[in-house]
Amino acid sequence: MLDDPLGFLEYIGEHPEQFLRLLGEHVQLTLLSVVIGIAVALPLAVVCSRIEALAKPMTWLAAVGQTIPSLAILGLTLPFLGIGFRPSLFALTIRAILPIFLNAYIGLRGADRAVVDAARGMGTSNAQRLFLVELPLASPVIFAGVQTATVQNIGVATLAAYIGGGGLGDLILQGLAMVDPPVLLAGAVPVALLAMTAEIGLGRLRRLVVPAGLRPAGTG
Amino acid sequence: MGYLIDHPDRVLVLTGEHLRLVAISVALAILIGVPLGVLITRFRWLEAPAINATGVLYTVPSLALFAILIPYTGIGVTTATVALVLYSLLAIVRNTVAGIDGVPPATLDAARGMGMTGGQRLLLVELPLALPVILAGVRVATVAAVGIATVAAAIGAGGLGRLIFDGIRLTGPARLERIIAGALVASLLSLAADWGLARLGRIFGGDQGPIASGG
Numbered sequence: 001m002l003d004d005p006l007g008f009l010e011y012i013g014e015h016p017e018q019f020l021r022l023l024g025e026h027v028q029l030t031l032l033s034v035v036i037g038i039a040v041a042l043p044l045a046v047v048c049s050r051i052e053a054l055a056k057p058m059t060w061l062a063a064v065g066q067t068i069p070s071l072a073i074l075g076l077t078l079p080f081l082g083i084g085f086r087p088s089l090f091a092l093t094i095r096a097i098l099p100i101f102l103n104a105y106i107g108l109r110g111a112d113r114a115v116v117d118a119a120r121g122m123g124t125s126n127a128q129r130l131f132l133v134e135l136p137l138a139s140p141v142i143f144a145g146v147q148t149a150t151v152q153n154i155g156v157a158t159l160a161a162y163i164g165g166g167g168l169g170d171l172i173l174q175g176l177a178m179v180d181p182p183v184l185l186a187g188a189v190p191v192a193l194l195a196m197t198a199e200i201g202l203g204r205l206r207r208l209v210v211p212a213g214l215r216p217a218g219t220g
Numbered sequence: 221m222g223y224l225i226d227h228p229d230r231v232l233v234l235t236g237e238h239l240r241l242v243a244i245s246v247a248l249a250i251l252i253g254v255p256l257g258v259l260i261t262r263f264r265w266l267e268a269p270a271i272n273a274t275g276v277l278y279t280v281p282s283l284a285l286f287a288i289l290i291p292y293t294g295i296g297v298t299t300a301t302v303a304l305v306l307y308s309l310l311a312i313v314r315n316t317v318a319g320i321d322g323v324p325p326a327t328l329d330a331a332r333g334m335g336m337t338g339g340q341r342l343l344l345v346e347l348p349l350a351l352p353v354i355l356a357g358v359r360v361a362t363v364a365a366v367g368i369a370t371v372a373a374a375i376g377a378g379g380l381g382r383l384i385f386d387g388i389r390l391t392g393p394a395r396l397e398r399i400i401a402g403a404l405v406a407s408l409l410s411l412a413a414d415w416g417l418a419r420l421g422r423i424f425g426g427d428q429g430p431i432a433s434g435g
Contacts (some may be wrong), residue, residue, distance in 0.1 A: 005291075064407075064411070067363065067366075067367070067407045067410040067411050067414070068403060068406075068407045069366075069367040069370040069371075069381075069384075069403065069406050069407070069410075070367070071370045071371055071381060071384050071385075072370065072384055072399065072402060072403030072406060072407070073403075075384045075387055075388055075399040075402070075403065076396075076399055076400070076403060078387075078388060078395070078399070079395055079396045079399070151279050154281060155281030155282060155283070155284075156281075158281045158283045158284060159283060159371065162374075162385070162388055163388065169283060172283055172284065172287045175287065176287070176290075176374065176375070179295075181290070181291045184287045184290060184291075185287065185288065185291070187284070187287065188283070188284040188285075188287035188288045189284075189288065191280075191281050191283075191284040192280040192281065192284045192285070192288065195279045195280055195281055195284075196276050196279055196280070198279075199275075199276070199279040200276075
């Protein structure tokens with residue numbers, strides 16, 4: 001049992017610079033990986049929703065990729081890219097691409113055919129249909145994928161400390177090595193709060209970004 | 221692949237530890253989650269707090285949850301098991317509720333008409349009909365648990381994560397072959413669990429689609 005369950009707050013209070021630096025690294029790793037992940041996964045999903053022959057192997061690959069433990073992806077990056085922030089960012093980006101791609105593909109495929117056909121009948125071009133009809137229709141499912149990737153990567157960023165990626169995982173590693181609960185919790189409690197905040201905050205945001213016409217359907 | 225061929229005995233031991241950790245955790249989560257799910261279908265006001273609590277718990281990163289539990293349950297298998305049970309609850313509770321809610325009211329009326337008691341209806345009608353949906357939840361929970369269990373090696377709970385952590389600490393070719401061995405066997409376990417539980421679900425008449433996101 002803990003003598004002082006709030007001892008970790010004392011630790012954070014005594015080391016504000018270290019804590020803020022690690023928190024900053026953590027948020028940076030998560031946000032950058034998700035943004036790059038969107039930039040890669042979304043075009044890929046659009047291409048796959050257009051080219052049937054590509055869709056099957058790509059979704060299969062993504063589904064199998066999901067089963068590889070995050071720790072293994074970080075570990076596999078190490079021999080090739082070394083330790084540090086950039087290798088960690090690379091591994092996190094790979095991790096972000098999978099759920100965003102799968103959700104975007106499912107969302108685009110699930111876009112109501114009748115609506116898309118109606119848009120075609122109105123004489124829209126391919127690009128117009130994509131940007132004005134299909135992507136907005138798929139947006140709740142795409143956003144859910146981004147939410148999953150963000151919350152998940154706050155966790156993967158914690159593990160990135162093992163390959164020198166920095167972030168709040170550093171404090172957990174330090175706390176484990178020294179069997180020092182206040183240091184352990186100084187990393188763990190903020191990470192947990194960060195993940196919960198992201199989940200709840202993005203959930204709220206999702207309701208705001210969903211096109212008005214889709215709201216009663218409650219997809220995603 | 222080299223490590224798998226040179227040290228099959230060690231890989232087997234670690235795989236055994238991994239499987240035991242996942243099996244015990246998911247079994248405990250079923251023992252807690254299914255009754256909790258049933259309780260929710262009887263006392264509806266429980267639904268929001270129970271689903272929200274398990275949902276929020278699910279978002280806590282594994283290394284952080286292990287760390288938060290360590291002051292109470294120590295370093296090792298106990299902490300890993302408690303954390304994996306907590307993670308598995310969401311899918312199992314949610315699917316138990318969904319499965320029981322999906323039982324057609326006409327079927328329940330018929331059971332009532334036959335003079336079944338509440339307990340009989342639950343055990344002979346509701347739970348059997350909800351089984352495919354509950355199994356789908358067990359499948360999601362198990363696949364996620366196989367992945368999360370790799371991190372448990374960080375707190376001395378053993379399992380295939382040991383190979384990955386060993387690899388990270390080493391240098392040279394020994395590093396890559398350990399990491400690949402750990403990653404490969406853990407991924408195969410996860411695929412096997414996914415496939416096996418999907419088959420089991422089909423045997424009980426469920427529709428088993430692919431899982432969209434894992435742990």
